[in-house]
Amino acid sequence: MARFRHRAPQPAVVTRALTEAMRQLRMANGGGTSAVSDPTIDVLNEAIQELYPSTLAEPPQRRPRASRGNRSTPHLVTADYIRSLEHGRSATLPLPAWLRASGYLLTTGADPGGFGSSVPPWLVRSYDLAFAADGFLIDMYRWASALLADHQHDPPRMSRHLPEYAAGAEYEYLSENFTDPSDEVDGLLRKQAVTLRARLAASGNGRVWLPSHEDGSRTRGEGEDLVPDGTLVRPGQDLLYHWVLYNAGELDWRDRFLFRVGDTGSGIRTPPFVPVPDTAPGGRADIWCPLRAPDRPGTYRICMKMGWPNGVYCFPRTLLGAMAILIVPPADLTVGHQPWGHGE
Amino acid sequence: MSEQQRAALARILNGRSLREFEGTYPRERLARKGLPSRQRLSAVLNRNAVLSRAEVAALAAHLRSLKGHAERDLADLYPPDPIDPLPVSTPARRHRQFLRLTTRLPGSRWWKRADQLIESMADTKYLHAPEWERQFHRLSARFPVDQQRLRAEVERILTTEGTVSPEDERPTDSSGPVAVLTAPEDLLRPCDRGELFVFEITLRNTGPSAWAGRMLLRLGPPVTSNLPFAPSLLPVPDTAPGQTCTLLIPGRAQWFAGLAVISYVMVAPDCSLVAPGHLRCQVDTRNVDRFAAPLPPGYRPDGPP
Numbered sequence: 252m253a254r255f256r257h258r259a260p261q262p263a264v265v266t267r268a269l270t271e272a273m274r275q276l277r278m279a280n281g282g283g284t285s286a287v288s289d290p291t292i293d294v295l296n297e298a299i300q301e302l303y304p305s306t307l308a309e310p311p312q313r314r315p316r317a318s319r320g321n322r323s324t325p326h327l328v329t330a331d332y333i334r335s336l337e338h339g340r341s342a343t344l345p346l347p348a349w350l351r352a353s354g355y356l357l358t359t360g361a362d363p364g365g366f367g368s369s370v371p372p373w374l375v376r377s378y379d380l381a382f383a384a385d386g387f388l389i390d391m392y393r394w395a396s397a398l399l400a401d402h403q404h405d406p407p408r409m410s411r412h413l414p415e416y417a418a419g420a421e422y423e424y425l426s427e428n429f430t431d432p433s434d435e436v437d438g439l440l441r442k443q444a445v446t447l448r449a450r451l452a453a454s455g456n457g458r459v460w461l462p463s464h465e466d467g468s469r470t471r472g473e474g475e476d477l478v479p480d481g482t483l484v485r486p487g488q489d490l491l492y493h494w495v496l497y498n499a500g501e502l503d504w505r506d507r508f509l510f511r512v513g514d515t516g517s518g519i520r521t522p523p524f525v526p527v528p529d530t531a532p533g534g535r536a537d538i539w540c541p542l543r544a545p546d547r548p549g550t551y552r553i554c555m556k557m558g559w560p561n562g563v564y565c566f567p568r569t570l571l572g573a574m575a576i577l578i579v580p581p582a583d584l585t586v587g588h589q590p591w592g593h594g595e
Numbered sequence: 596m597s598e599q600q601r602a603a604l605a606r607i608l609n610g611r612s613l614r615e616f617e618g619t620y621p622r623e624r625l626a627r628k629g630l631p632s633r634q635r636l637s638a639v640l641n642r643n644a645v646l647s648r649a650e651v652a653a654l655a656a657h658l659r660s661l662k663g664h665a666e667r668d669l670a671d672l673y674p675p676d677p678i679d680p681l682p683v684s685t686p687a688r689r690h691r692q693f694l695r696l697t698t699r700l701p702g703s704r705w706w707k708r709a710d711q712l713i714e715s716m717a718d719t720k721y722l723h724a725p726e727w728e729r730q731f732h733r734l735s736a737r738f739p740v741d742q743q744r745l746r747a748e749v750e751r752i753l754t755t756e757g758t759v760s761p762e763d764e765r766p767t768d769s770s771g772p773v774a775v776l777t778a779p780e781d782l783l784r785p786c787d788r789g790e791l792f793v794f795e796i797t798l799r800n801t802g803p804s805a806w807a808g809r810m811l812l813r814l815g816p817p818v819t820s821n822l823p824f825a826p827s828l829l830p831v832p833d834t835a836p837g838q839t840c841t842l843l844i845p846g847r848a849q850w851f852a853g854l855a856v857i858s859y860v861m862v863a864p865d866c867s868l869v870a871p872g873h874l875r876c877q878v879d880t881r882n883v884d885r886f887a888a889p890l891p892p893g894y895r896p897d898g899p900p
Contacts, residue, residue: 272819279818280696280827290699297695302681372678380681383692383827384816389678396677427647472853472881479877480821480849481856483814517676547680550815574851576822578815581684584860584868590875594774594799 265402267339268570269388269395270368273375274337276382287330287337296327298381303373325373336368370395385578386549390518394554397513398570421447428520429543433489436541446526450506450560460506460559462567467500468557470573474537480576484544485588494538494555494573496527504530507565509538509555509573518551519544519577527557538573548581600651603671605640607664630657689812689866690753693828697750748830752808755864772802773861773870776839786848788880792823794844796874798834806834809869811842811859820850823878825857844876852880 277291303325372392379388421444429436474493484490498504507527520543530536545551556572557565566572631639631650638644646654655673658664669675682688775782776797784792800806809831818824825846832840849855855878861870 275818275820276816279824280700288700294695294699375678376681380692381695383696385684385814386681387816387819389680392678393676423647427649470852475854475881479854479856481815481858483856483858483873514674514676548684549680550819552819552821574821576819576855578858580814580860583686584812584814584862589872591773591775591798591872593779594776594801 265395265399265570266368266370269370269375269391270337270339272391273370273378273388276378276384276388277337280382287333289330292328292330292333295333295377295381299325299327299373299377302376302380323371325371325377328374336370336374339368384550386547387552390549390551393517394513394552398554401512401564419448421445425522428522429489429541432541432543435491436489436543439491439539439541440522443522443526450508450526460561460563462563462565463500463502465501466565467498468566469497469499470495471497478542478575478577480574482577483580483585483588484577485585486544486546486548486579488544490542490544492540492542492575494540496530496536496538496557496573498530498532498534498536501532503532504528504534504536506559507557508560509540510558510562510564512554512556512572517545519553519575521553521555524558525555542575542577544577544579546579548579550576550578552576600646600672601639601642603668604636604654606668607658607672608636608640630654686862686865686867690864693749693866694753697746697753697828745826745830749810749828752810752830752864753828755808772800772804773872773874774799774801775874782875783877783879784848785879785882787882788848788850788852790848790880792846792848792878794846794876795841796844796876797839797841798831798874799839800834800836802870803836805836806831806840808833808864810862810864810866811844811874812862812866814858814860814873818847821853822855823847823849823857829859831861846878848878848880852882854879854881 277287306325370392375388375392378384379386422441425444425447426432426437426440429440432440473495478490478492494509504527506529508524509527510524511521521540525538525540527538528536540555542553552574554572554574556569559565630653631646635644635646639646651673655669655675658672659669659675776799777795782794784794786792811829811831813825813827815822817827823846825844829842829844831842834840844857844859846857857876857878859874860868860872863869
């Protein structure tokens with residue numbers, strides 16, 4: 252079997268991850284190579300016109316003032332615009348202070364000038380429609396918006412602090428996205444509520460909750476046999492997802508959670524976080540998370556990042572963490588939800 | 596509910612009495628909309644109660660509909676969805692979408708002939724070009740796939756004058772006109788990440804109708820970093836009842852190490868479903884460890900600088 256020389260995954264700016272996904276889908280559908288062809292622009296502009304006919308019908312001089320300056324309203328695009336956006340040069344986002352001071356740019360040689368693009372949501376929707384992304388780019392935009400907000404803090408941390416709730420109401424808090432949960436999901440949520448209560452009782456005992464060079468995490472995807480990426484699910488279906496992580500560093504994992512990046516109620520519904528079992532270096536952590544499929548058809552991805560109760564991420568430079576992708580097919584394509592049977 | 600949200604609520608209600616808030620809408624309408632009562636809001640502001648996430652979302656949506664409130668305050672209370680979803684997928688929308696792609700674009704790597712693809716990759720001096728070239732030669736020798744012919748056939752089918760099946764002929768759970776003859780173990784492919792693969796699928800027409808002008812439509816996007824690349828549409832050879840056909844699904848394994856599913860349904864030229872159920876293949880790249888990237892050099896074990 253052929254083997255490739257793989258480089259270690261490199262941290263990237265959030266919006267670059269989004270524009271790279273947009274470029275990947277364009278190329279997969281016949282957009283050719285990294286060069287942007289005229290037929291590709293025609294396809295994209297037709298999708299823009301299909302989604303925003305009334306906005307594009309207005310004469311340019313009558314559009315809202317914002318459209319003349321930062322182009323935040325839909326407009327037809329050119330090859331130069333798309334090329335610049337996909338390569339992260341359509342706008343330079345301000346770098347967070349922690350990233351500027353980290354020396355990351357010097358060590359990797361990345362160009363500090365063209366660090367990322369400002370991606371308008373109307374263009375993401377248009378890409379999604381034009382290149383048959385089935386809502387994946389739209390869900391990815393939600394993730395990127397949330398993580399970008401987290402990254403703007405210094406040090407990088409969650410923008411949503413652990414909210415308050417009445418002591419003893421941990422189960423109600425964790426389960427608020429799961430109306431009438433299945434027995435399996437309900438059992439897991441009750442068990443995790445007990446863990447949460449114990450964790451928060453022990454918080455503030457002097458442990459340092461800050462990132463470290465000596466920390467590390469690996470995964471081999473061992474928990475994915477139950478729900479592989481791309482599993483077809485029914486609208487509103489409950490299921491349990493299993494991640495297996497290995498403590499690949501030199502520090503004990505204690506008091507840690509996997510935090511959902513983004514709004515827990517849109518797209519795939521999850522609790523705001525799930526506990527990570529205390530794990531010694533070299534040890535294995537089995538983490539279960541209840542998921543509820545969205546009601547609206549599409550392809551959805553969740554990302555859970557490891558962090559402490561104070562909201563600080565354990566691995567602030569990574570964009571991704573534990574992930575899962577589910578597909579809710581359109582209603583007219585889901586007659587007979589089972590795979591085709593085998594015959595002779 | 597956070598302090599930030601409580602402060603935003605206080606700012607929004609500042610200058611408006613809670614009696615005025617509830618007086619605008621009768622109590623029964625508040626309850627129907629999932630909104631907290633005046634008494635509950637008062638308890639929240641006095642830190643004697645908290646609102647659930649669903650209550651906060653309903654309250655923010657209601658206040659947005661009333662207008663007159665600063666968007667910044669509403670965003671602090673509950674941020675709006677930053678992006679709208681797409682219109683619901685229908686056969687007509689899918690047909691328009693894929694006809695646009697197959698007829699207008701010059702073709703993805705997978706629609707090109709293998710020899711053209713190898714030539715273009717060799718010209719770019721792409722890092723993995725020698726490996727992919729060897730893979731293409733090996734796959735082309737075993738599977739004589741003409742990618743350009745596949746695209747032309749899909750385009751021909753999409754432009755066929757087809758009719759949507761009448762209501763009484765729509766597929767139901769009880770019908771099962773497709774059987775997969777490929778062994779289950781051949782529907783699971785272990786791969787290196789990014790490696791090329793081809794699934795050889797043999798199907799039997801177990802229904803009463805001949806298959807003509809049918810296609811396999813992939814559910815979900817054609818590629819992501821977690822999902823393998825595989826074409827969104829593939830032509831199904833015309834097949835009489837009781838007969839078999841073989842088709843090839845070319846692809847490239849997902850970049851991330853993991854187990855992923857590729858699912859296809861059978862559709863008519865107008866992209867409406869013609870058979871219940873779906874074809875399920877899996878690609879497994881869990882032979883490489885995934886690990887978190889190290890911290891920037893500026894971080895010290897005892898905290899940030």
